[in-house]
Amino acid sequence: MNHLIDILTFTVEEINQLINTSLDIIENPEKYSEKCKGKKIATLFFEPSTRTRLSFEAAMLELGGSVLGFSEASSSSASKGETVSDTAQVVGCYADIIAMRHPKEGAPYAASLHSPVPIINAGDGGHNHPTQTLADLLTIKREKGRLDNLTIGFCGDLKFGRTVHSLLQAMCRYENIKFVFISPDELKIPDYLRQDVLDKKGIPYVETANLEDVLPQLDILYMTRVQQERFFNEADYIRLKDSYILTAEKMTLAKPDMAVLHPLPRVNEIAVEVDQDPRACYFKQVMNGKIIRMALIMKLLEVE
Ligand code: CP
Numbered sequence: 690m691n692h693l694i695d696i697l698t699f700t701v702e703e704i705n706q707l708i709n710t711s712l713d714i715i716e717n718p719e720k721y722s723e724k725c726k727g728k729k730i731a732t733l734f735f736e737p738s739t740r741t742r743l744s745f746e747a748a749m750l751e752l753g754g755s756v757l758g759f760s761e762a763s764s765s766s767a768s769k770g771e772t773v774s775d776t777a778q779v780v781g782c783y784a785d786i787i788a789m790r791h792p793k794e795g796a797p798y799a800a801s802l803h804s805p806v807p808i809i810n811a812g813d814g815g816h817n818h819p820t821q822t823l824a825d826l827l828t829i830k831r832e833k834g835r836l837d838n839l840t841i842g843f844c845g846d847l848k849f850g851r852t853v854h855s856l857l858q859a860m861c862r863y864e865n866i867k868f869v870f871i872s873p874d875e876l877k878i879p880d881y882l883r884q885d886v887l888d889k890k891g892i893p894y895v896e897t898a899n900l901e902d903v904l905p906q907l908d909i910l911y912m913t914r915v916q917q918e919r920f921f922n923e924a925d926y927i928r929l930k931d932s933y934i935l936t937a938e939k940m941t942l943a944k945p946d947m948a949v950l951h952p953l954p955r956v957n958e959i960a961v962e963v964d965q966d967p968r969a970c971y972f973k974q975v976m977n978g979k980i981i982r983m984a985l986i987m988k989l990l991e992v993e
Contacts, residue, residue, distance in 0.1 A: 691989045692801040692808045696819040696859045703988075704826060704859070710984035711827050711977070718751070721983060724992050725754035731784035732758035733776065734811070735767060735791045736918075740953060740975055741811045741820065745788045748982040752992075757784060773800040781805035786990055788820075792918075807989040815849040815919050821952050822855040823985060824978030829909060831977065832948040832970055837864040840906050844871040844933050845913035845958055847878040849920075852952040853913060857882060861892050868894040869903045873932050875925070876915070900933050904942040910935070912951040912958050936960045940968065950974055 692698070699707070714721050730749040732742045738760070746756040759765045767776065773791065777800035780787055787804065789797045790811040797810035812818040830836055841860060843853050847870055857878070860866050868887070870878055877896060887894055897903055904910070912935055920926040934957055935949065951959060951971040963969050986992075 690801075690804070690807060691991070692797075692804075693819055693985065693989065694798045694801060694808070694810050695817045696822045696855045698819070701862050704823070707823060707981055707984045707988060708827055708830055710987070711981045714980050714983055721752055721987075723753040724987055725749060725752035725990065728752075728754040728786070728990060729784040730754060730756050730758075730986065731780045731787045732756065732760075732811070733765070733780060733787055733789045734758065734760045735762040735765075735773075735789075735796070736812065737761070738790055738811070740978060741788070741790060741818075744975070744979040744982050745809075745811065745820075745986075747979050748986055751979075752983055752986060754785075754986075773797075774803050776800065777804040777806075777808060786986060809985070809989065812851055814851070815854075815916065816851055817855045818851040818952070819855050820982060820985065821852045821978070822859050823981040824974055825852070825856050825911075825950060825952070826859060827977040827981045828950060828970055828974045829948070831973070833908065833946075836860070837866065839863075839865075839908045840867045840869065841909045841911060842869040842871055842900075842903060842907040843878075843911045843913070844900055844935075846876045846915040846929075847872045847913070848876045849916040850913040853878070853911065854882060856911065858886060861886055861890055866892065868892065869907060870894060870896045871898070871900050871903060871933065872896075873898060873929055875929060876932075900935075901939060901942060904939065904947075905944065907943065907947050910943065910947060910949050912949065912955075914951075914954065914956050914958055931957050933958055934960060935963055937962045937966065940966055943968070
């Protein structure tokens, strides 16, 4: 059974294939309009979402398939104590593929162990978000023309930001990648990524608290929101939430072709004035997310 639990499930070659299929979908959308006719995706979202859930649903509809699911745990039998494993086995009787988001790290993996249909991790706690990474990779490829030879700055909540964790692991597999981690001390990347991924592979990186100092070096600036829902202490969230705000003035320090990415939702960390800057790519990222999820659904369902 094919599942997508973390981004390293796929080889670089498989990711290249997904990107190539996405580029073909953009050029020839009509070719794909009935690829999943008769197929159903279930979106099981135990945690809020706008983009991921709706883009999976839009992706399946654009492939000619159908959708079912729920958007909050309280409207499912999880509220009566049903496990994610049982839920997946039940929903596998109704749908051909499942996209699952859950606040607990590892829940989609647990669901995949006995699922009769492919499980896609649509975000598990502060851990991973592999399909956001696919959207990010397609965006970087389209904007920069390459996935290697890049200096990538991650800014904001690098501790709880699951999109950062997944994209970092994905980018480590390309040549000549340098990372710049910009965060307050309390929100630095987790030790397991620093030690088990970056240090082990000898990937160059610097950590800093100052965005302005490093902006001129960056090819990509990946902004993130401070993840209020993962904090145990409201006072800490309030103290840290506005640590970084990207403004039009700060953008004058950046390279003329730097790409600004953000998985969204944004709160305060990118001023609305930056949206007019041609380097702002976060709404393009949203569209790319729907397209590469179409490619992903076809891959996991083994559609020709
Ligand atoms: N990027 C992302 O995961 O957005 P949602 O939480 O709206 O799905």
